[in-house]
Amino acid sequence: MKDGVGAKGKKVANTAMNDEAEEEKKKVTIYIMGKAYEVPAGLTIMKAVEYAGFQYIRGAGCRAGFCGACATVYRKKGDYKLYTALACQTAVEDGMYLTQLPFVPANKAKYDIEKIEVSPNTLIKFYPELVRCVSCNTCTKSCPQDLEVMYYIQAAIRGDIEKVAKLSFDCIQCGLCAIRCPAEIAHYHVAQLARRLYGKYMSPTPKHLLERIKEIESGKFDREMEEIMKMSIEKIKKMYAERDIEGATEARAKAEKD
Amino acid sequence: MVGGVGRKEDRKTAYDAGMMKIAYYPGCTLKTTARSFEKSVIASYRVLGIEYIELEKWTCCGTYFSLAKDDLVHHIASIRNLIRVKEAGYDRVVAPCSMCYNTLKMANEEVRNDEEKAYRINSFMDEEEDYRGDVEVLHPFDLLREVGMDRVRGAVKKPLEGLKVMPYYGCMLVRPEIAALGKGELPGIMEDLIKALGGVPVYTPYNIECCGSYHVVSNPDFVMARARDIAKKAVMEGAEVIITSCPLCHYNLDRMQLEAKRKWKDFKEIPAIYFSQLMAIAFGLGKKDIALDGNYVDPRPLFEAKGLV
Numbered sequence: 001m002k003d004g005v006g007a008k009g010k011k012v013a014n015t016a017m018n019d020e021a022e023e024e025k026k027k028v029t030i031y032i033m034g035k036a037y038e039v040p041a042g043l044t045i046m047k048a049v050e051y052a053g054f055q056y057i058r059g060a061g062c063r064a065g066f067c068g069a070c071a072t073v074y075r076k077k078g079d080y081k082l083y084t085a086l087a088c089q090t091a092v093e094d095g096m097y098l099t100q101l102p103f104v105p106a107n108k109a110k111y112d113i114e115k116i117e118v119s120p121n122t123l124i125k126f127y128p129e130l131v132r133c134v135s136c137n138t139c140t141k142s143c144p145q146d147l148e149v150m151y152y153i154q155a156a157i158r159g160d161i162e163k164v165a166k167l168s169f170d171c172i173q174c175g176l177c178a179i180r181c182p183a184e185i186a187h188y189h190v191a192q193l194a195r196r197l198y199g200k201y202m203s204p205t206p207k208h209l210l211e212r213i214k215e216i217e218s219g220k221f222d223r224e225m226e227e228i229m230k231m232s233i234e235k236i237k238k239m240y241a242e243r244d245i246e247g248a249t250e251a252r253a254k255a256e257k258d
Numbered sequence: 259m260v261g262g263v264g265r266k267e268d269r270k271t272a273y274d275a276g277m278m279k280i281a282y283y284p285g286c287t288l289k290t291t292a293r294s295f296e297k298s299v300i301a302s303y304r305v306l307g308i309e310y311i312e313l314e315k316w317t318c319c320g321t322y323f324s325l326a327k328d329d330l331v332h333h334i335a336s337i338r339n340l341i342r343v344k345e346a347g348y349d350r351v352v353a354p355c356s357m358c359y360n361t362l363k364m365a366n367e368e369v370r371n372d373e374e375k376a377y378r379i380n381s382f383m384d385e386e387e388d389y390r391g392d393v394e395v396l397h398p399f400d401l402l403r404e405v406g407m408d409r410v411r412g413a414v415k416k417p418l419e420g421l422k423v424m425p426y427y428g429c430m431l432v433r434p435e436i437a438a439l440g441k442g443e444l445p446g447i448m449e450d451l452i453k454a455l456g457g458v459p460v461y462t463p464y465n466i467e468c469c470g471s472y473h474v475v476s477n478p479d480f481v482m483a484r485a486r487d488i489a490k491k492a493v494m495e496g497a498e499v500i501i502t503s504c505p506l507c508h509y510n511l512d513r514m515q516l517e518a519k520r521k522w523k524d525f526k527e528i529p530a531i532y533f534s535q536l537m538a539i540a541f542g543l544g545k546k547d548i549a550l551d552g553n554y555v556d557p558r559p560l561f562e563a564k565g566l567v
Contacts, residue, residue: 120290135317135335141385154317158286 028094039092045072046087049100058102065089068172071144071179074098084142084176104175106186109193118201120159127190130157132183139177139187145170149177149187156190164191165198273307273405280401281348282310283339285358286318292355292505292532294549299354299398299534301547305413306405310352313342321357323364323437330378336365337379340393341386350394352401354534356430356504363395363437397431397503398534399439399447410454415542416566417456423536424460424497424528425449426488428507429468448501448533455540460497464488469510478517485514489528498560500530508532516554529557539566 026041030048037052046060061069070087077095087100109126116122124130130153139149148167155163168191177187215221228236272278288296300310317335324332339362343351353359369376370391380388402410425448431439439445443466449459467488470481488511492500502508511530518525531550538548539561548567550558561567 133318134320134331135338136331137334137338137383137385148315150317151315154286157318158289160289 028092028096030092030095031097033099034097041092041094043092044088045074045085045090045092045096045098046070048092049087059100060088063088066172068174071101071104071174071176072098073101073176073179082180084144084180086144086172086174089144101175101179104179106175106178106189107184108186108189111193113196113200116197116201118161118197120161122197123156123159123161123164123190123194126193127156127186129183129185130190133157133185134183136182138180138182139185142176142180144174144176145172147171152191152194153185153187156194161194161197162202164194165202168192168195276307277309278307279309279311279348280396281343281346281351282312283316283319283343283351283353283358283362284312285353285355287355287357287505292508294552295354295503295505295508295532295534297547297549298532298538298543301543302534302537302541303398303401305537305541305543306401306409308401308405311346311348313339313346313351315342319353319358319361320365321361323361330375330382333365333368333375333379334383336362337369337389338383338386340366340391340395341383341389343393344387344389349392350396352396352398354398354503356397356428356502357506359395359397360430360437364434366391366393366395367436397439399431399445399451399503402447402451407450407454410451410537414455414540416540418452418536418540418566419456419564421457421564421566422460422496422498423452423457424462424492424495424500425452425465425533426469426500426502426507426511426530427466428502428504429466429471430504432466451533451537452501455536457536457540460492460495462488462491462495462497464491469504469507470514471506471510474506474510474514478514481510482514482517482521485511486518486522486525489515489518489530490525493526493528497528499536499557500528501533501536502530503533512554527555529553529555529560531557 027038028041029036029038030045030052031037032049032052032054037048039048039051043051046056046063050056059070061067065086065088068086072085072087072090074083074085075081075097076083076093077097107127107129111126133150133153135150135154137150139153140147140151143149147170152164152167155167168188171188171191173188173192175188178185178189181187231239269278282300284296303310316339319339320332320335323336340351343349351362353362369379369389376390380386427445427448430437432443432445435441439447452459464487468484469488470477470484474481489500500511502511508530515525515527515530519527531553535548535550535557545567550556550561550567558567
């Protein structure tokens, strides 16, 4: 089957092929939900699936590795292992058997963050299944963000909310850990609760933020804002393009010099 | 290898130089409800020239060693922790919590003695290097034997002046034989320690009796009765304080005495503390290191009356 190949087909000039065209010619076979498709090597899983003619309705979001919508499970030919990945961040390999998880039906506790009492047992109270962890490490192996998932779950069991918040900081909530866990723990939801608790009740309030809020409330920036509101779109665009981001001008100068 | 710390040949040099480093496995309880144990054990062993270096990564040991022959998944946590010890460049690890010590040691012996189980555990943990039991699991008492009681005596600044102490081993340090601190029923190490600190060990039939362990969750009355019996016997034999190395024994003895007092008005409480707190007291360490403030049966009046803290 060759769904979509025509659409991407490209006339190649008679002259010697350049590297790019060579690459384009190289095809790999992937299996989407069991069916074989030939796709150009070097595509991400997400692009390869689209190349094969599928259209994403769920399971795709930012396409840049940040939103966690494109959780993917795959296996390679001749290998018993189930691998996990984000479809938008992982290149296809020959012989990949893959499927995507548009949704993870993991247990999610209901709580009012304003009314939670923070104690070492708070996380276990909302997620008692935490204590079923046997440290098998499957969660860590499944994490496309390379987080130490098992170690933050272990910290959660001990009630070390700060450690959970810090170890899980880069979690993008794809849910692959939860879908692989033999103890049916919803790691990413536990971690999110920990980060919320840490942010609201435990992390120190930055002084400069309080000062800035005071400045804003006292109307220090009102006039500037009003001026911008009256500006033409063109002028705002120009201002935006010419703005100086801290250190960026310097970095640019250095890059040009190098 | 990190800092020339683990191997036998380096150990003597390290001791001679005044600081022998050892990998330290805290376990969950020493980081939560038994902070006084952690503080005092680290501080008092530093006085003896032994520095506990906490593993960067560790998980719960599994809490208990599963005796079901096919229940290998529950040994994985222990074995991975021992692999982390190796990865950190050590060949020995000290686990002060009796439960952790027992669990780690039993799992270690399992992979040492059962090739097939070792194979299955290792093939499950396919991302770690294979492990065949080459790390030594130690209790702080093993280290006391290693440095010798002369060194302990030499570190004493405030001798306990005949303080009568009941050494409470509980189960995990003496059972089963494969994990036991010594041959026979009484290892004797706590008695030697008490004497070295200037105290008098008190023998009772309850020194190696079970405290009721995790039955405290489902059957607290049963554990309360056991705590009462142990405490009663200790007082009868003239003990002024009980020492232990098990956070669960400690909780059961300490907290359940409070319950016993509520139920039996004439019940006489006796404070229970960690052995390392007694060491910290005799070594003349500061209040923060001794950490006597977390108990239900307050041990402070006893030591204050004797001018020890």
